[in-house]
Amino acid sequence: MKETLSVPNPEQIGNQNFAELLAAGNSVCLFVWQDSELWPVRYVSDNVESIFGYNKQQFIDREVHFKFLIHEDDLPRVNEEVKRLKSGETGFRITHNDYRIKHKNGRHVWVSDTTIIKMDTDDGVPLLFGYLIDITERKELEIKLETERNRLQLLLDATRLGTWEWNPQSNLTSFNDRWAQIFGWSREEIEQSPYSWSSRLHPDDYDRVWRAVKDHLDGITPFYESQHRIRHRDGHYVYVLDRGRVIERDEHGKATRYAGTVTDVTEQKQAEINARRAASAKNVFLANMSHEVRTPLHGILGLVSVLENTALDTHQHQLLMTVKESGDHLLQMLNDLLDLTRSEEGQLKLNKDVLELARILQHIESMYRAPIEEKGVKFIIHHSQVLPERIFSDRARLIQILTNLLNNAVKFTEQGTIMLSIDWSVDPATTTQTQAQGELLIKVRDTGAGIRDTQRIWQLFEQEHQGLSKKQSGSGLGLAIVRNLVQLLDGEIEVDSEPNRGTCFSLRLPMYAVYSDDVNHEALDKPKLPTLVPRRILIVDDNPINQLIVSEMLTSLDQHVTKVSSGHEAVEMLKQNTVDVVFMDLHMPTMDGIETTLKIRDLPIHQPHIVALTANAYPETRTHALRSGMDDYLTKPFVKADLARILNRLDKVKN
Template sequence: IVDVTDRRMAEKAASEGQQRLELVIEGGRIGTWDWYPQTNAVVFNEYWAELLGYRLDEIEQSIEAWSTRVHPDDMAKCQADLQAHVEGRTQFYQNVHRMRHRDGHWVYILDRGKVVERDAEGNVYRFSGTHTDITEQKRAEIEAQEASRSKGRFLARMSHEIRTPLNGVIGVTQLLERTPLNPEQDEYVRTIRSSGEGLLKIINDILDFSRIEAGQIEFESSPFSPVRELESIVALFQERAYGKGLRLALQVGEGVPSHVSGDAHRIRQVILNLVSNAIKFTDKGEVAVRVSAEPLPDFLVLPASPSADETQGSEVARSGRSLSGTFQRVSGRQGKTVILRIEVSDTGKGIDNFDAIWRDFGQEDASISRRYGGTGLGLPISRQLVELMSGRLEVESEISVGSRFVVSIPLPSVEALEETRERRSGPSLKGLRILVAEDNPVNQLVIGRMLQRLGIEVHIAEDGLEAVSLCDSDSFDFVLMDIHMPGIDGIEATRRILAGTERPPVVIGVSADVMEENRARCEEAGIVEMVSKPLRFDELTRKLQQHLPAVRARRAA
């Protein structure tokens, strides 16, 4: 007598498992395939054929039934992914490719598989997998991408149309501020400029939000002095703080490197927002900015950028503490990297609703927006910028006591830069010859007057063709090239100037269009730097000084 109970139970379990698998395949309308590479025979199921509009008896049971229907542009990637799995470099084979349907249109297929059997020599004997039709999903993705591109084009156009007149408003006020004014006139000019700057901040916030959404934010890495950057921020806000009766102070802790390497512009943007908010929401007492640094331990490294899901909301503890961004532990960290900590604390009203301050376009309540204004994008953008720089942003707050924001970013320290008087103030630009290619008369006036104040000889071209013609017949040190002009645009004009001039000038682009994709096109054309409208006198001066060595080298040649 033989007890076959266990065997019968195993057979029953296997049968039930097979039935469940068949139900999944049937319910999900999943095509299956079994490929035998040594003979190139393939066994397809009925649904595999139906995905392409055929009956199973109309499909040849060979690898050619698949390979002849794959889109030619997708085949190389399919083969590479198959080879990677066969060689053991991936646990599963997975690929998305297009296959031609019987009626001629293309079907997007999610192809998944695995080597399930090898022969005695280790060669693949059997390779099994599935095909799933994801055409609708891909169409939705393509439509979403096109919608995103359309939004980007709209934002770029909006930016250009608003920034162009803003360049005139803010530019002229900068020029007026450098003329003799009585106190009443000075107040009017500062009010105009403040209003223009407020509108510009809203535009910049929306554009930054769009860039972050699209994954188009780029970061630079160059040496800068963190203390000097913070000193300039505190100096910028002193008048506003004084006007509210607040004390604004900077405290520098021990161990702060004289220079670190990172994106000073983006770090400055974050701290400017935090200090501005602190002053805005504090009616009495003080706002303090503190900077400190500590060495990054060897077992810590920078984290990968957070995924979209991870950045949807901040982790908010009910204790009144919010943390975003973390450091990860691994071994073998090399180099002198410090964690730079910048704290902005205030004695303001405090934060009651942590969830709201991290939401895009969110504020604690409607009364905040009515009283203080703003888009509600400043903190979400700041948080995401810090995280994209591998840092973290923390906030602690107590109602009626105040708030404390802490930015922690790992940055490599660099050797102190020896600074001469010329380097601090910048080399003189007097005597340079600059061609301004700009079609807007107001912008011609603003840029021309800014340059003349620096002792620069200024020439004007009203469009791209005139700029090319003037560069052919005369010699210039720089060209300030507006990107959007009638006739040929600034990018094409730059190409022609650089190709047709024996000693070409240094071309700096000037544009109200600040989308990254357009910056890339400018760089390809040979434009060495982009300056966004509205122009800042100090920024324009700094950019010219930055590229002066190239001009001197050209003159020497």
Template structure:
């Protein structure tokens, strides 16, 4: 019970406002102490981490400097091996000793040309490693191949060394040769001892006060394997740093030896200071609270007196405001208004006139404010609420004032309702407010401009940094570019050269700077006119490009593709000249080789053409006699056996002639000299004529042949109907040849919406071909297989020529076939619409040879068989035939006999047909009609004959009907030419 009373007493004391400040001060002091202690812990932890981070950063810098320095030494050694791949052991040891001077971490270095160790430093103690073949060593093979294939340095380790201990292994690939043709030479390896490396860089120092862990074996970074330090260091919130290696990285983790301290050493000193400070704060606050209680009593008395003075103060306040605020009151019952003098001044109304009536006051309101103010005032009166508004009034002289009005309703002691209010002039306030608004707008606009300016400055700064970075990158590009780059001043003195220039010319940068390019590079065969033209362009500040022959320091010729770019200053004068040179020596050599190869190919092509022409002539000449005589025998009355023998001779000769024509066609197509003659033709006539050629053979084999035409095909087209017929003859002929039984279908249509895109499908039920055979069926000299060739014969050129012709005519040929089921060849050609209408019937030779009129014919032919054949062809015709055995005799006989027609062979002894024609055309005699009758079947031969002055061209072997029709046409033309002068007379 006594305890409860004591507690209640303390609660009463604590609830007393007197002690509240002291309690608050105590709470603040406690909170401040807790916060200070926490801050002290944080500061201690941060300072400790900063110290560890600084020490770790120093170790990181040492490691990176040591490893990258070793890497640069090895790169220099690798570069020397690349330039001197046949370096002996003695020179290797001498150079390596100089490279490794002053460092102790690298234990030994080995060079392995073609992955076989041949050079070692130091040699002592490492002799067994000589001859080690990495490709045959399972422990070394994968790493060696990785370096060779990637073309980059590999840092492996740490690994256990055979000599004892652990170490890191550098492996660098070495390539020889210029850029673009680099060849793999071998590998340069170096072993870095871990103990020495750790000792030199401070990693293993016992006095560092750190626990260190390294992660990233073989340069794999934070994701790699830890290879140094305790495994619990990375998990103990260490300081982490990335160590950048020449290739890859390590992660360094560091913490204080023994781990992080949880409490700072000055904890109790801080607590004593906080206790003392709290005492100095709380105790005076308690005393101040006691004094405050005494003051509250006095304040209560003062408040009572203040209430008594408040009424007086209100009146005094109104009196003070009367100096600038107008006061009015209105009796709500009778609407009587009372103004003070300030109100009269505000509204410009003399005092003697009294206040304005409600209507007059309403009229003084600005028209734009009148309705708003009236509604607001009426609402306040009805609701008996305060009225507050700002409006404009218009005085009699037109002056506009801004008035602010406040009013409040009240009820007097007699129960009457009143409205009392004040008005004051706020025109100046409005003006200042508008000016302030304008100023704020201007300030806002200025701020916007400043922001834009700041943004522009930031963008300019960023652009400047970007340009600086770009310039830095460009400088690196220029220095390490594969093309030679030379910077000269306006007088052509060299200011700077890149590494490629020194490699290409053999001059060092020190030797080049200060000289002119001509002093260094010009030689005995340099084209001085090119150099002078280049200098003129430099002086004019105009770009220049050319190929220049220069010489290296050792005197070797080198061709450069040179680009000169003068750079002018603000005054238009040349300040700097940039020269970019690309080594094209090998390209020049290849150009010479290609020119020589082209010349050799042209010689071979001419030789092939000459061979084919000679072969054609030599074969066609006897073929003319064979086919001609066979045709004459066929006209005679022969027995059935003799007729069969003659037909066998004719078909065999025609087969041989087709082979010759196929070879010639193929040669023309390969040479691009095969002419496509386009003219209007009847589509059905062309296709039907090709099919009709094989109907007798098809009927003989018991095959049915159908030709069908799709709807919508044009009657006439514009194209080469002769080549179309040639292709169809080959396709339909093959179908008949390779179909022992069944049928053959020829379907004619068009592709898509283009009626001129002609599609012809030739389908048979023959032997077919396999998918593998179909892939090369269009190759030259190719048939399905050897058995097919033996069974059916043929050269294998027909489909090749047909495919090439189809491509020349804007289309192609494809095949679908199944062995034993037949084949379907699809021909697609691009034709054009026909022009004017033409006859639907093609002209044909008469069945019977024509009867010639009387004429004198001179036959110039050196082959007796062919002369005999022509005599027999002309037997029974009223022709006076004379014969000449060579071109010279033909000219002499022409002078004497003056023939009407000359049948002229091209190839004859003493004087060929071309030369004989030219001489005859120069004779002062009535000129005969000269018809070429030759075994030279090339289009070039035809053109040569026409250019020499011949009128017609017949290729051997010639048919009797063709010869007679040609002679008849020639005689008809001559007769018509003679009648023209008579008609005009």
């Protein structure tokens, strides 16, 4: 049975104190509805107009029906809630879910409504008393936040990001569904603690990851970021990119919320690993190819350097020079290929020094005038009168650029002219008594076949003409090397060409002009063989040809030479005889050069100076050799002057 109370008439409800209380705020409004069709309003507080735009009299005179103002999407629910109230299911009070009332100006006002039911003691009609609070501002903020949350969730779903939060004080940790799914779990199965992920970290990554987490906690880094591995449910490891930052701290500055995201990068990481394996396989192939080609090439050039100092007639000397030129060409191709590989790996280095520019140009002219003019092509070298005498640059790389460009011009020019022009552009603001910053301006112009696709020529192994019918030979390396070397020197290169009209390559190479007398003539001139102190030298090589070549070179340098064919023989020989220098081949069967060196270093003997001899030109091999205990490193093919330089360096160290 419903409780019946004496219900005051509207005038009594609106007593002065109560009216003043409602009027004090513009967000709370009182309604009394009669429980009949359309809920006619029996009473409404005076401030109703400030909330809904309609005045009190409009409601009382039923010009405006309250029920018609409820948003059509909310009305069924409100009706159902009132029905539950009248049934007694909720007692005599109910708080509605928030709903919308249409304002007089057309907008909607969100209200929170608490309604109670009482009986009118005069006529026994149920009355609904409702306290409506205008919550539009709060509700719009809630909707905005909910929209942002939904948007964020859609973004997380679209990007497949896992999210996490951690309170470093309580150690309470939470993860979203996606975080758990990445590792093969459901969120309910994951313990809400840091142990959930730290226990699954790869052992090799554990210390590094926690250090990164703590570095951000301690303010050392502005955010946390780490790429590491976490164990999947089935046992394999997932590569993830983990990012986060502290978003809340307490009054003592201690972190209370540390939040972040996790991205599965296994596919990208696997692609990176595969690429590294492919690069490693390529490098192994190039190293092996280099070794296999350099070894016989070493025999050719080594014997040439020995024979050119013997008595030869003019015809024999010409034949020998042809062999030498062919070997030098093959060696240049090998060096070009290795230079490209080093350039791609960022290992190509510069060796800058003070150079005499005129001598470089003389060197280039001596190399190219005869072969160009033999083709019936005119060769012109034009240099500006303002060229500095001395520059600071890398002589070898500068010559390498010029020779590759001139080789290209010679190859594709059958008639007309090949011109090399050199000019200098200086920045007056940088000019001092000792130096000035400027640019060396180089142009290589020819009247040859020209180039159709000026973009393609810069690509590795690409050539203008392909196939068996092409007239010119070549590896397709030259111009790719030129581009890489120009970039290494911080310069620029452009090409202007038309088919059958010739080609012009234009370069700008920034460098310093040097006005002092500090010139490194040793780097400019071909070194003369020094006078050496005779030494006891052991050659360790399983290849008889290599033994012969090195032995002949050293004997001509007045050295005392002994030869053995294996690492075991070398160790036994050194136990019985004192040796000053060992030239050690790295690649030998049974016991290689590095293993032999390690055994020699363990012997209680006068330790010799050990020089590695190898056709492997890679920096990694050099590092490995030196770490094994070797003192020096010489790459095949080498000539007598290279051996003399190493022995002369020993004399200088001894003195």
